[in-house]
Amino acid sequence: MSAGGADATPPVAPDSRSHTPAPPVRVERRAADEDESRHANGADWDRYADEYQASHGEFLGDVGFVWGPEGLTEEQAGVLGPVRDRDVLEVGSGGGQCSRWVLAQGGRPVGLDLSHRQLQHSRRIDDATGLGVPTVRATATHLPFADRTFDVVFSSFGALQFVHDIERAVAETARVLRPGGRFAFSITHPTRWMLPDDPGEAGLVVSQSYWDRTPYVEVDEATGEVAYVEHHRTLGDWVGLLAGHGFRLTTLLEPEWPEHHDRVWGGWSRLRGRLSPGTAILGADLA
Numbered sequence: 001m002s003a004g005g006a007d008a009t010p011p012v013a014p015d016s017r018s019h020t021p022a023p024p025v026r027v028e029r030r031a032a033d034e035d036e037s038r039h040a041n042g043a044d045w046d047r048y049a050d051e052y053q054a055s056h057g058e059f060l061g062d063v064g065f066v067w068g069p070e071g072l073t074e075e076q077a078g079v080l081g082p083v084r085d086r087d088v089l090e091v092g093s094g095g096g097q098c099s100r101w102v103l104a105q106g107g108r109p110v111g112l113d114l115s116h117r118q119l120q121h122s123r124r125i126d127d128a129t130g131l132g133v134p135t136v137r138a139t140a141t142h143l144p145f146a147d148r149t150f151d152v153v154f155s156s157f158g159a160l161q162f163v164h165d166i167e168r169a170v171a172e173t174a175r176v177l178r179p180g181g182r183f184a185f186s187i188t189h190p191t192r193w194m195l196p197d198d199p200g201e202a203g204l205v206v207s208q209s210y211w212d213r214t215p216y217v218e219v220d221e222a223t224g225e226v227a228y229v230e231h232h233r234t235l236g237d238w239v240g241l242l243a244g245h246g247f248r249l250t251t252l253l254e255p256e257w258p259e260h261h262d263r264v265w266g267g268w269s270r271l272r273g274r275l276s277p278g279t280a281i282l283g284a285d286l287a
C-alpha cells in the first residue's frame with residue numbers, strides 16, 4: 001500500500017510506509033497467519049529497506065530516538081525511564097537509530113529485526129557514527145534470549161503491528177524482561193484503521209469499522225502470494241494483552257501534530273494530524 005497511491009481504491013488500513021509497492025499488488029482485508037505474515041513482511045522489508053532509509057533516515061537521525069511521524073523524541077517523552085547501565089532490547093530495530101541513542105545515553109542496547117537489509121543499514125550507520133549496536137536477525141514472536149535478560153524492551157513502530165501472533169510476542173517480551181522491567185512501544189493509532197490511508201482529505205472520512213480486526217494484506221498480482229501484512233488491535237485489545245501477561249499500564253501517549261511540522265509520511269500529514277491521532281505510544285511495567 002502506498003498512501004494516496006494508485007492502489008487506494010478500497011478503503012485501506014494505515015501503513016507506516018510511503019512507497020509504491022513492487023511487485024504490483026492488490027489490497028485485501030483477509031486473514032493471514034503468523035507464517036504468512038513473517039514470510040511476507042521479512043521479504044517486503046528487505047525490498048523496501050533502501051528506500052525507507054533514504055526517505056526517513058535524516059528525520060530519524062543516525063543517533064536519534066523518534067517515536068513516530070509526529071517527531072516526538074524519547075528525550076521529550078521519557079517513556080523508557082532511565083537507560084544508563086540498563087540492558088535494553090529494541091524489537092524491530094531497523095537501522096538501529098533508537099538503539100544508538102540508548103547507547104549514547106550509557107545504556108546497553110541490542111537491536112532485533114526480521115530484515116537482513118535493515119540490519120545491513122544498521123551496520124552501515126554504526127560504521128559512520130562509531131557507535132556500534134549489537135544486532136540479531138530474529139522475529140518478535142521468538143526472542144533468542146534467556147529469561148530475565150533485559151531491563152527494558154521497546155519498539156518504535158517496529159514489529160508489533162506486523163505479527164499475527166501478538167499473544168506470543170507479548171509473552172516473549174514478558175519472559176525476557178526482568179521483574180519490574182519496562183515495555184514501551186509505538187504503533188499506528190488504532191483509530192486510524194477506520195480511515196483510508198491517505199494523507200489528504202480522503203483520509204478524513206470514516207470508511208470502515210474500528211472493531212474490524214481483519215488484517216490489511218497486499219497480494220502480489222503476478223503470483224497470488226501474500227506480499228505484506230499489517231494487523232490491527234483496538235486500544236482495548238492492547239490493554240487486555242498487557243494485563244493478561246502481567247504488565248501494569250503506565251503510559252498512553254497520543255502525540256499531537258506540532259504546529260509547524262509539515263512532513264508527509266505515508267498516511268501521516270499535518271492535515272490529518274491536526275484533527276486525529278496518528279500514533280499511540282504505550283508503556284507498561286512488568287509486575
Ligand SMILES: C[S@@+](CC[C@H](N)C(=O)[O-])C[C@H]1O[C@@H](n2cnc3c(N)ncnc32)[C@H](O)[C@@H]1O
Nearest residue numbers: 045092094113114115118139140156158159162
Ligand atoms: C517501520 S520500521 C521501524 C524501524 C525502526 N524502529 C524505525 O523507527 O525506523 C519496522 C521494522 O520492523 C521490522 N519487523 C517487521 N516484522 C518484524 C518481526 N516479526 N520481528 C522483528 N522485526 C520485524 C521490519 O523489518 C522493520 O525494520
